[in-house]
Amino acid sequence: MRAEAQNTADQISKSLELLAQRLDVETAPYRLEEFNARVEDPNLWDNPDAAQKLMRERQSLVDAIDTYEGIKQELADNLELIELGEMEEDEEVISDAEAALKALAEKAAQKELEALLNGEADSNDTFLEINAGAGGTESCDWASMLARMYVRWAEKKGYKVDLQAESPGDEAGIKSATYKIEGHNAYGWLKSESGVHRLVRISPFDSAAKRHTSFTSVKVYPVVDDNIEIEVNPSDIRIDTYRSSGAGGQHVNTTDSAVRITHHPTGIVVTSSEKSQHQNRDIAMKALKSRLYQMELDKRSALVNEAHENAGDAGWGNQIRSYVLQPYQMVKDLRTNYETSDTKGVLDGDLDGLMGATLALAVSGKSRAEAQGD
Known part of the structure; x- marks a missing residue:
């Protein structure tokens, strides 16, 4: 042969x-x-x-x-x-x-x-939360680019994508967005994306065509199904309703249909603004339970916990991945050193290589930790 x-x-x-x-x-x-x-x-x-x-x-x-x-x-x-x-x-x-x-x-x-996707919640659906960080309009535009990237990735996987809440940027892009992504192993694939994502490019908003750096944070947490018990004390939360500023027509903009839930012990805040008030309340409560469940998973996994601790604020020194469009083309994950020059493909949702490298690293790290524990 x-x-x-x-x-x-x-x-x-x-x-x-x-x-x-x-x-x-x-x-x-x-x-x-x-x-x-x-x-x-x-x-x-x-x-x-x-x-x-x-x-x-x-x-x-x-x-x-x-x-x-x-x-x-x-x-x-x-x-x-x-x-x-x-x-x-x-x-x-x-x-x-x-x-x-x-x-x-x-x-x-x-x-x-x-x-390798055999973790406790890997097979679950997932919430994906995107928040623009340091960089103003640049970061809002970058947040919208990341949102498109993940939606394209999910669609290629055959997953269902449902926008839960969105806050538009003042001039362009989005300040924040939350999606529910449904499909087998949705959380398992996306969990490695939690952290700060850094973009370097020639700004389309700069008349001098200077190179800009902007940051956006991504948070991923599993959808909690009925087989996972998460208790939320009613006295620990505050529920507010407000008028949505997002897309949705006259009804959304003139009624207090959007819902915000604040969990006092942890400081977690979740919102939903794309449905009726009753639906938004249900969606936000499920999102809160998912965030609390993610915190519990983090406690059990040193690698995941470290990744979340390193996420910090969306700014310098906290990024997990860099996307460089100028002066050269390169996407590099700083945890695995996996890199590719196919920036267009990545931004169009070709993420399996990046995700797979991080997943393999996490599994090998877990195996080493278990061996040391023995």
Whole structure:
């Protein structure tokens, strides 16, 4: 076998090893049998929420088994084709099989990253909060660029995106925006984006065409479902209603439909302004519970906690990632040193490389911490 094809096959084999570990491939069939037995329980749907959770867990296991077995079989088939092509000296068969191996390696690498999303809330939907920082109009414009970037990323994933609240900038862009992003592993993918994002470019708002630096902070926290109990003492919160200044027409601008909830013990403030007052109150309360849950997750994870502590104010010295458009093109994550010159692709939502590198770093750091604990 040619050296390049052998290297590709080795990469796929390594991905399969990790998938097998994450799946616990030896016990997977027995766990699936247990799920199937529980699904056949005639009383299952007496508790719809628990039933839906069970069905999701079962489907997740089925998908993981199918993925592992599918990649394993496809690898064997293509290696067999290459061997056959070499025996018959059929260059076309060999080339086709090698091309299929390359495509399979990309698929296996992607599934390997997805297999790392096994944290407590990784599979949950997520809230994404964007706030313009130091830089005035520049930062408001940068905040709107980041919002577009994440919406594009979510759409490419097939996720549902729902704008919860938005505050427009005085001249351009947005001061803040909150989105709810729904889809499998939405929180798991996006959690690494929490922190300050720095932009360097020639300002379109500067008549002298000078280079400007601006900052925007991003916060990500999981949507809390009914299976996660978060208690909020009514005496710990203040609920205010006000007139929204965002988009939405005359109704939004002339009625006190927007809702702001302040949680006194933590200082957390959440808002919702895109729905009716009743819906906004419900959305804001769910957002508050999600923020409180995120705080609890942070306490359990030193790496995540460190990332949030480092976020600080949206300004110099606190950034997790730099996006440089002038005098050169480069996006660099300061935690992993992962970098790419495809700034246009990143701003159009091609974020999996950046997210994957941070995810892999977090998992390796967690493994080291557990080893040290032992």
